[in-house]
Amino acid sequence: MSDIIQLLPDHVANQIAAGEVVQRPASVVKELLENAIDAGATSITLLLKDAGKTLVQVIDNGKGMSTTDARLCFERHATSKIKDAKDLFNLNTKGFRGEALASIAAIAHVELKTRQHNEEVGTAIKIEGSSVISQDVVSTAKGTSLAVKNLFYNIPARRNFLKSDTVETRHIIDEFQRVAMAHPDIAFQLHHNGNEVYHLKESNLRKRIVAIFGNKMNEKLVPLDEQTDIMKIRGFVAKPSYAKKKRGEQFFFVNDRFIKSSYLNHAVNSAFDGLLENGYHPTYFIYFDVPPNTIDINIHPTKTEVKFDNEKALYAILRATVKHSLGQYSVAPVLDFNRDATLDTPYTFKDKPAVSTPKIIVDPDFNPFKNEQISSPAPVTQKREAIPSSSPAQKTSSFKTDYKKDAGSWESLYVNTYESTQQEKLFESEKETETGKTFQIQKKYILSTIKSGVVLIHQSLAHQRVLYEEFLTNITIKDANSQQLLFPINISFSSSDIEMIFSIKSDLESAGFVFNEFTKESVVIGGIPTSISESQISLILEQLLDDLKLEVPDASFSHYDVMAKSFAKSLAIKTGTILSVKEQETLVNNLFSCKEPSVSPLGKPTFKTLTLQEIDNIFSN
Incomplete structure (x- = not known):
């Protein structure tokens, strides 16, 4: 019998490796930005076209590469970061495996231009599908410029799995924000389709966070600063009054590397016990400085999961640090037995006599x-x-x-x-x-009688279904009516959210919104749909942005569908709302007039029917 095991060709092995390293354009952005940082760059520019599908280009002013290094960097497992296995437990750089550029070059058209500071000319290399097309001597700026074009051009199936431009742009911006927040001492720029999204100057940590998330973030932040024998904790948490229902703005960094950790997230949540409403989550930007030999970052291909040697101690220190900061800045209530009570009285009232009790005169x-x-x-x-x-x-x-x-x-x-x-x-x-034919139960369900028995309706989910079909009809079939605002509303968002709203501007206008002006940090709204009130605008847009950040399939109908679902979810009556008999009957009638009354817009059942036979069976046992 002949041998059946054989070595894979290099280009096939690189494509397989690319499946782990490069999942979407955001993966390319992450790898290239980290390489630029490891090269000692002080200024990094990211250029995008079509959410990175057509072009991802990173330009830096780092130390550059020699001609030999420029050619060798595209080989598998070629790296300057480690030399033996011991170095894996003492890492001070971002990348170390030597797989990123080889994997990217296997599935895209890559153009590299690089020059070292002490050289007069640089090197230009063009690669297509792991094959070197050309290598020339060129005149170029100091540093490195690497352009990745036509991602997944030779793997159509992978390209078809990419999401809409809005979703892919959101993932790229997430990666850009994480890298930029980890390195406030480096200047960053982000341009998408010729539009400048971010221009971040070299600054400190607080200014960098405010520059990314908007000026309103400055008033929300409570600083953290704790030094122990095993680690240093710094960063910020947001005040409890600014907590959100979504877990969007939650960031952990270990040695300037973004990580995800449900264990550490639980420590922060426990520090906010009693300060947050049910269902709300805190915002935080927390940085850990730990000895490199106490962590293992090589347990996940994307290096977003880290294993600590002393997780329990880290949990306790983090929880205590957050609690201490919230109390120190009078965000959380504390007991201070050393406080001088006389300081509670304003000085201007200290020596004044006590206020006399007024006399009450009655005429009998x-x-x-x-x-x-x-x-x-x-x-x-x-x-x-x-x-x-x-x-x-x-x-x-x-x-x-x-x-x-x-x-x-x-x-x-x-x-x-x-x-x-x-x-x-x-x-x-x-x-x-x-x-009455309906009864409200626990301010949550509506019980209604039918010929065959009874039907139990979830009032919030039922109202979502009614509003969803109503909004969808108004947006797609009818001409949406808009009411002009006497005083236009200015709502602040982060730069990435502004970019996302602008990308669906035409869809929102079809729904009845009127936009007067777009700035880098705010949107001026001059008109809104007649079905919503002025006080609900901010809530609806925030809910819509959160839904768009999820991975919605790219289709001509998707934006309208997501908008209708967001509007319905935001405006539907909530659990705990008391409904009159007339309101209950109206809701029941509207529900069963819908095309799909049995499920909510998100696929949850809206009602459950109990026949007389089923009710009899309950009492027959």
């Missing part, structure tokens, strides 16, 4: 009915006859006499009238309830 002879004589209780529906005028003394005397004589009858008339009125209202409401 005051009579509000001194111009009216009451002789006997008259029916409520009849007018009393006018009493002849007399002197004030006679009026007062007569009032006192008549009041004493008829007090009992007046009181009984008032009490009896009140009780009878309340009883009538009570019986009326009971009759209303008995005749």
